[in-house]
Amino acid sequence: MRKRQVRQEEIRRIVREERIRTQQDLVDRLIKLGYKCTQATISRDVSEMELKKLPEGVYVLAEDLHLQRMIAELVVRVAHTNNMLIVKTTPGTAPGVAAALDAADLDGILGSIAGDDTILVIAADEASAAKIQDHVDKFRGA
DSSP states (O other): HHHHHHHHHHHHHHHHHOOOOSHHHHHHHHHHHTTOHHHHHHHHHHHHHEEETTTSOEEEEEHHOOOOOHHHHEEEEEEEEEEHHHEESSTTOOHHHHHHHHHHHHHTTEEEEOSSSSEEEEEESSHHHHHHHHHHHHHHTT
């Protein structure tokens, strides 16, 4: 039971941080990290964790679907400098997108402030800001 929980936490991290297109990609990534697993094991994990595939063909966590939809439809661009990100949205939608970002509880986000069409996201450090930008870009299909 414990091995499965640890493996699924690693899957959660990988799916959030990388563009995983197939279960075999996930198996290969886990094996490189030292996990012993098969495609059948990962298939059960994918089902149990309710991972979904985006139209772009990448896996996403079920709890991230709302955020993904909002980002895909409403975010125009994202950029970071140091530990700060600027997320530009369509007019009037920044508060909703910021709330979705906060609710997603992404690693590294300390908080956000939203105006009408701009969100300032403060990350823990520059590396976290870059990961968050990658995450948003992944959801935008960029």
